[in-house]
Amino acid sequence: MYRYDDIDQAMLTDRAAEFREQCRRRLAGEITEDQFKPIRLMNGLYLQLHAYMLRIAIPYGALNSAKLRKLAWVASTYDRGYGHFTTRTNLQLHWIKLKDAPDILDALAGVGLHAIQTSGNCIRNLTADPHAGATADEADDPRVWAEAIRQWSTFHPEFSFLPRKFKIAVTGATRDRAAIRIYDIGLRLHRAADGELAFEVLAGGGLGRIPFLGPTIRERLPARHLLSYLQAILRVYNRLGRRDNIWKARIKVLVATLGAEEFARQVDEEWEASDKAAVDLPDTELARIRAGFAPVGFETLPPVSAAFETAKLDDRAFARFARHNITAHKQPGYALIDVSLKAIGETPGDCSAEQMEVIANLAERYSLDEARVTYEQNLILPHVKLDDAPAVYRLLADADLATPNIGLISDIIACPGLDYCALANARAIPIAQDIARRFESPELAEKIGELKIKISGCINACGHHHVGHIGILGVDKKGEEFYQLTLGGSGEDDASIGQSLGPALPAERVAPAIDQLVEVYLRERTTGERFIDTYRRAGLAPFKEAVYAEAH
Amino acid sequence: MPKLIRWRGDRAEAVEDPFTSIDDDQVIPQGDVIISLRRFQSEGAFLLGQCRQVGVRLAADETPEALDADLARIAVVALVFPKFRDGRAFSAASILRDRLGYQGEVRAVGDVLLEQAKFMVRCGFDSFEPADGATPGQWTAAAHRFRHVYQRAADGLEPVFVERATGHETPG
Amino acid sequence: MKALTANRLTDGEVVFWKQGQWLDRFADAELFDDEAVAEAAEAHAKTQVTLLVEPYLIDVAEVEGGVAPVSYRERLRALGPTNKPEHGKQAQGGAQIEILAHAHGAASSKGRIDLIKRK
Ligand code: SF4
Numbered sequence: 074m075y076r077y078d079d080i081d082q083a084m085l086t087d088r089a090a091e092f093r094e095q096c097r098r099r100l101a102g103e104i105t106e107d108q109f110k111p112i113r114l115m116n117g118l119y120l121q122l123h124a125y126m127l128r129i130a131i132p133y134g135a136l137n138s139a140k141l142r143k144l145a146w147v148a149s150t151y152d153r154g155y156g157h158f159t160t161r162t163n164l165q166l167h168w169i170k171l172k173d174a175p176d177i178l179d180a181l182a183g184v185g186l187h188a189i190q191t192s193g194n195c196i197r198n199l200t201a202d203p204h205a206g207a208t209a210d211e212a213d214d215p216r217v218w219a220e221a222i223r224q225w226s227t228f229h230p231e232f233s234f235l236p237r238k239f240k241i242a243v244t245g246a247t248r249d250r251a252a253i254r255i256y257d258i259g260l261r262l263h264r265a266a267d268g269e270l271a272f273e274v275l276a277g278g279g280l281g282r283i284p285f286l287g288p289t290i291r292e293r294l295p296a297r298h299l300l301s302y303l304q305a306i307l308r309v310y311n312r313l314g315r316r317d318n319i320w321k322a323r324i325k326v327l328v329a330t331l332g333a334e335e336f337a338r339q340v341d342e343e344w345e346a347s348d349k350a351a352v353d354l355p356d357t358e359l360a361r362i363r364a365g366f367a368p369v370g371f372e373t374l375p376p377v378s379a380a381f382e383t384a385k386l387d388d389r390a391f392a393r394f395a396r397h398n399i400t401a402h403k404q405p406g407y408a409l410i411d412v413s414l415k416a417i418g419e420t421p422g423d424c425s426a427e428q429m430e431v432i433a434n435l436a437e438r439y440s441l442d443e444a445r446v447t448y449e450q451n452l453i454l455p456h457v458k459l460d461d462a463p464a465v466y467r468l469l470a471d472a473d474l475a476t477p478n479i480g481l482i483s484d485i486i487a488c489p490g491l492d493y494c495a496l497a498n499a500r501a502i503p504i505a506q507d508i509a510r511r512f513e514s515p516e517l518a519e520k521i522g523e524l525k526i527k528i529s530g531c532i533n534a535c536g537h538h539h540v541g542h543i544g545i546l547g548v549d550k551k552g553e554e555f556y557q558l559t560l561g562g563s564g565e566d567d568a569s570i571g572q573s574l575g576p577a578l579p580a581e582r583v584a585p586a587i588d589q590l591v592e593v594y595l596r597e598r599t600t601g602e603r604f605i606d607t608y609r610r611a612g613l614a615p616f617k618e619a620v621y622a623e624a625h
Numbered sequence: 626m627p628k629l630i631r632w633r634g635d636r637a638e639a640v641e642d643p644f645t646s647i648d649d650d651q652v653i654p655q656g657d658v659i660i661s662l663r664r665f666q667s668e669g670a671f672l673l674g675q676c677r678q679v680g681v682r683l684a685a686d687e688t689p690e691a692l693d694a695d696l697a698r699i700a701v702v703a704l705v706f707p708k709f710r711d712g713r714a715f716s717a718a719s720i721l722r723d724r725l726g727y728q729g730e731v732r733a734v735g736d737v738l739l740e741q742a743k744f745m746v747r748c749g750f751d752s753f754e755p756a757d758g759a760t761p762g763q764w765t766a767a768a769h770r771f772r773h774v775y776q777r778a779a780d781g782l783e784p785v786f787v788e789r790a791t792g793h794e795t796p797g
Numbered sequence: 798m799k800a801l802t803a804n805r806l807t808d809g810e811v812v813f814w815k816q817g818q819w820l821d822r823f824a825d826a827e828l829f830d831d832e833a834v835a836e837a838a839e840a841h842a843k844t845q846v847t848l849l850v851e852p853y854l855i856d857v858a859e860v861e862g863g864v865a866p867v868s869y870r871e872r873l874r875a876l877g878p879t880n881k882p883e884h885g886k887q888a889q890g891g892a893q894i895e896i897l898a899h900a901h902g903a904a905s906s907k908g909r910i911d912l913i914k915r916k
Binding site: 099100101102105106120121122123124125153167168169170171172420491492493497500502503506552553554 | 804806807808809810811846847850851867868869870873874877878879880881884885
Binding site: 078080081083084087088090091095108111112194224225227228229230231232233234235308311312316346347348351352354355357358361 | 743786
């Protein structure tokens with residue numbers, strides 16, 4: 074993967090030095106909390122319920138063993154020995170001390186990690202297809218472009234005080250594994266009929282209080298003009314986005330208000346008036362970045378591995394793991410292995426320092442020194458030889474990282490919720506734990522098949538509840554935790570926003586309600602239908618009836 | 626006369642402000658003045674005919690394109706930050722410099738804080754009325770805190786992709 | 798009844814006021830019956846800017862076995878995260894922690910909502 078050169082590195086060191094000075098001024102009383110708060114937020118440092126939380130950026134979810142080891146070291150040295158991977162592919166440490174924050178940023182900078190722009194109304198950490206560079210259905214490697222955007226958006230002088238935060242997701246594949254329709258800008262690389270590499274550009278998606286799926290504003294943007302076109306979008310948004318109402322400040326509201334066509338027209342007008350050549354990267358620079366992502370170290374292997382096939386026959390648990398956690402690679406004889414951070418009864422997305430070490434070792438030894446973070450709060454070892462898969466599986470299993478549940482009912486997204494988050498209305502984690510325990514049986518989970526449950530502790534929707542097949546939103550009813558269920562959401566190719574099932578339920582009713590929903594599905598489904606397909610065919614009524622029957 | 630921070634070359638210095646900023650309900654005094662866009666549209670031509678320097682203050686929701694035809698005669702464009710979080714003036718300054726080719730003074734007024742110094746200088750602001758009492762020394766240091774820049778902007782600094790191409794640094 | 802709480806500036810730890818001191822345990826918090834006294838303490842706390850972030854008053858009520866913050870959020874702050882009983886103040890255990898953990902009833906906490914808006 075791309076390695077930061079002296080310049081990228083200098084940016085991180087300069088930033089860490091700046092923050093050290095700012096912290097010093099705050100601790101000495103030279104600046105007030107009101108002045109300091111936006112500064113610390115721009116360095117990813119929040120004050121949560123119990124302590125400070127540091128949100129470390131993992132640009133486009135790309136990790137290697139050195140980064141993972143450093144994260145493990147920071148988690149055990151400065152925190153309580155664990156971290157939480159989020160739907161933004163960031164890592165959050167929940168127990169940080171302000172006085173340690175400058176040292177932490179220094180340590181992270183040493184391996185090319187940072188907390189730049191993980192908060193504040195700026196262009197946030199980029200997300201990308203976690204299968205990038207490993208999947209056959211890809212027109213181009215999205216990481217090349219994600220890195221270009223990362224550099225362009227870092228300390229952008231014009232776009233660091235936008236109306237609201239701004240999130241970009243990139244994919245190069247036909248299958249959307251980056252949820253590009255729920256972001257402020259979604260980018261999909263494709264090759265046009267004449268061979269030109271181009272982006273389909275979506276703008277104005279986003280969850281939160283008013284969820285929208287982003288419409289396409291340009292079908293075919295020549296890839297080399299990506300940055301100038303992004304500048305045009307950001308400039309239109311910076312100038313016209315609402316600033317009087319925080320709930321209407323995201324670009325989705327601007328796009329919806331103007332209409333996608335009119336918004337696109339204004340962007341085009343701005344783009345045509347701009348000096349594109351001043352913004353777009355020269356080919357040499359793109360080639361330099363691209364070289365950083367060139368595949369290295371793949372061996373020529375037969376597409377079928379005898380060791381892998383035998384292991385599946387010999388070990389039913391491994392066969393199950395292979396069915397759910399192993400995906401085909403574009404390189405013959407290789408596979409992507411999903412590392413589940415959803416062990417039954419554990420906190421979704423949490424990873425202990427020891428587990429990070431294990432994954433670092435596996436990445437280094439078996440995956441060409443790469444690991445990825447997915448927005449579904451799991452990790453991926455992207456380049457594992459099929460021959461090695463059984464060994465990797467065993468080592469993952471020893472560290473409780475091999476739950477065979479990717480895409481299944483216990484692979485639940487949950488935000489930190491009221492257990493940590495100062496903005497929360499209700500807890501999310503215990504709800505996820507309850508549900509996962511109820512569907513602990515791998516046979517049952519497999520029988521149910523793909524079912525995506527997503528839980529947010531408040532309307533900010535960090536847990537993507539709107540696009541869960543079953544979405545769960547924590548609400549505060551007179552100070553008590555209640556949960557609003559939605560059905561039929563999806564964040565991927567068949568993206569849709571979920572519909573409310575009915576009145577909010579108290580905490581102890583949520584897991585039983587999921588049981589009832591699943592029962593209806595198992596009863597109603599026809600061959601091959603996933604939960605969401607049955608819902609789309611049969612509608613809300615049978616599900617609603619099952620959950621609210623007693624109330625009638 | 627109140628002090629102002631001016632950006633000269635690559636550093637900030639304190640200067641006397643020759644301009645008086647006039648609200649819409651104030652009588653216009655002698656000397657150099659900065660007035661609102663609305664007032665400029667009604668009284669600008671008259672004032673410019675009086676052998677004095679005239680500046681225009683643009684509110685955050687007013688666009689510099691509105692001044693296009695008169696820009697050459699305007700000595701100062703003062704861009705208002707109603708709150709430091711309101712970043713519209715960064716776009717306005719960039720457009721003034723990069724698109725409209727404005728050569729006069731671009732002044733940051735309102736909730737102008739030290740932490741924004743580097744962004745402001747990069748976008749082409751060259752005078753500042755800091756709301757937090759920042760000194761020119763602090764302003765210079767803040768603007769130079771980073772050795773490199775990732776983008777081209779109105780300050781004309783060489784972005785990293787140019788630096789890299791000219792081989793100052795080893796490629797990664 | 799009220800208590801005064803804040804997060805400590807240097808490490809973010811949840812702290813409670815007791816006669817001019819800031820202590821880690823809710824069990825040690827001074828309980829104010831008199832609103833005016835509570836507000837005076839809060840006003841003083843707001844001047845301690847190099848010590849604290851966002852001091853605010855919380856409602857406290859009698860529960861079985863003792864007293865506890867009325868709002869669920871405040872009880873969580875006084876205990877720690879429910880998914881990690883080994884972390885936070887609850888790790889110490891003891892009778893006072895048990896009382897908090899078993900307290901019922903609820904109300905929103907206004908102090909924190911303030912924090913959100915200013916973000
Ligand atoms: S959805 Fe709400 S509760 Fe959950 S992490 Fe985001 S802000 Fe916090």
